[in-house]
Amino acid sequence: MLRLGGSLLEDLLSLDPGHRGPRVECGEGHRAEFVGYRPKGLDTVLGPVTLQRAWYHCAACRHGLAPTDARLGIAGGSLSPGLRRMVARVGSAEPFAQGRRDLAELAGLELTAKRVERSAEADGELVGVAAAQEADALLAGRVVQFPGAKPVEKLYIALDGTGVPMVPRETAARRGKGPDGRARTREVKLGCLFTQTALDARGRPVRDPDSSSWVATLGTAERFGSLLYAEGLRRGAGHAGQLVVLGDGAPWIWNLAGEHFPGAIEVVDLYHAREHLHALGRLVLPALGADGPGWLAERLAELDRGDVEAMLAAARRMALEAVIVADVETALGYFETNRERMRYGRFRELGLFVGSGAVEAGCRAVVAQRLKLSGMRWTVRGASAIVSLRCQAASGRWDDVWTRLHSQTTAA
Numbered sequence: 545m546l547r548l549g550g551s552l553l554e555d556l557l558s559l560d561p562g563h564r565g566p567r568v569e570c571g572e573g574h575r576a577e578f579v580g581y582r583p584k585g586l587d588t589v590l591g592p593v594t595l596q597r598a599w600y601h602c603a604a605c606r607h608g609l610a611p612t613d614a615r616l617g618i619a620g621g622s623l624s625p626g627l628r629r630m631v632a633r634v635g636s637a638e639p640f641a642q643g644r645r646d647l648a649e650l651a652g653l654e655l656t657a658k659r660v661e662r663s664a665e666a667d668g669e670l671v672g673v674a675a676a677q678e679a680d681a682l683l684a685g686r687v688v689q690f691p692g693a694k695p696v697e698k699l700y701i702a703l704d705g706t707g708v709p710m711v712p713r714e715t716a717a718r719r720g721k722g723p724d725g726r727a728r729t730r731e732v733k734l735g736c737l738f739t740q741t742a743l744d745a746r747g748r749p750v751r752d753p754d755s756s757s758w759v760a761t762l763g764t765a766e767r768f769g770s771l772l773y774a775e776g777l778r779r780g781a782g783h784a785g786q787l788v789v790l791g792d793g794a795p796w797i798w799n800l801a802g803e804h805f806p807g808a809i810e811v812v813d814l815y816h817a818r819e820h821l822h823a824l825g826r827l828v829l830p831a832l833g834a835d836g837p838g839w840l841a842e843r844l845a846e847l848d849r850g851d852v853e854a855m856l857a858a859a860r861r862m863a864l865e866a867v868i869v870a871d872v873e874t875a876l877g878y879f880e881t882n883r884e885r886m887r888y889g890r891f892r893e894l895g896l897f898v899g900s901g902a903v904e905a906g907c908r909a910v911v912a913q914r915l916k917l918s919g920m921r922w923t924v925r926g927a928s929a930i931v932s933l934r935c936q937a938a939s940g941r942w943d944d945v946w947t948r949l950h951s952q953t954t955a956a
């Protein structure tokens with residue numbers, strides 16, 4: 545049946561071989577001359593087909609072109625748009641070699657893993673570039689985002705970063721945590737936007753189902769900021785009842801929040817804050833002996849209430865007794881800097897999330913489960929492309945992406 549469909553498609557495509565007279569515009573302002581009809585092999589959803597199409601040559605550019613290729617969106621490639629979409633799907637979901645096997649098993653299509661990789665990464669790159677351009681246009685005010693019909697009650701913007709393992713040339717001369725002081729990874733900055741309206745029976749906030757969308761980049765914090773700002777506008781940040789930025793204590797997160805979402809409530813993820821308190825505990829516990837666990841439990845309870853001042857005061861008294869003031873002060877810097885972001889008691893009263901579990905689960909689902917599998921080493925370009933595709937898929941925008949990509953390539 546596939547072979548039959550393929551031969552029908554071949555006939556259909558040959559109905560208009562793309563002869564547009566003796567000369568056509570070459571695209572660079574010259575006239576390209578008709579040369580003759582040339583075959584092009586094309587892999588499609590129905591298997592390989594060959595199309596005959598008119599071929600023109602521009603003497604000035606020394607470059608050939610076929611109007612048919614542009615019309616079908618296959619210029620410069622040998623996969624049909626429909627097959628490219630399938631390839632991008634498997635390539636973003638799983639390792640390329642596995643994607644190749646699934647295409648063969650599920651669709652009867654034989655491609656090499658290298659072609660799966662090239663095509664998926666090329667399309668992922670287009671998706672990433674389109675997202676960046678759209679974000680820049682929004683940020684510059686060249687494009688206006690109309691608010692959705694229904695204003696959102698609470699919009700959360702949860703931010704995190706995670707390292708993706710790189711081929712050595714991508715991390716050369718970068719310092720990192722490796723045993724030799726060299727970096728092995730590059731950071732993906734990931735943002736999860738979601739809304740919340742309801743509380744559960746115990747008064748805890750519940751994420752609205754299917755309300756998460758994702759942005760990510762391996763680029764600079766500035767690039768991430770514009771993507772985030774654009775996604776914020778798309779999600780109604782401009783007229784949300786309450787905007788909340790959730791993150792660990794990393795300074796770049798709060799710099800971006802201040803720049804793009806100045807009215808937001810900023811919350812340091814409670815679990816990160818607890819980890820920092822446990823680290824502080826390890827400094828002072830030796831001096832406390834048997835009282836240690838009780839002491840730490842009291843500090844954790846203070847943190848949980850958002851009473852950062854009581855926690856700081858108790859830790860400072862302890863540091864004086866144990867004569868380890870300098871070390872403790874360093875550890876307390878995190879709490880000093882972020883104290884207004886740790887008013888957990890008040891945040892709970894407002895019915896807000898105090899943990900960024902959403903983005904951490906997202907780091908695993910969107911990034912780690914595809915990009916951090918054992919033995920993987922990425923280029924920045926490849927990782928960026930696949931992350932772009934995965935963000936769109938996780939945000940429920942897979943269809944939109946292809947409608948837009950296809951209209952772009954055929955217009956080109």
Ligand SMILES: [Zn+2]
Nearest residue numbers: 570574602605
């Ligand atoms: Zn030309």
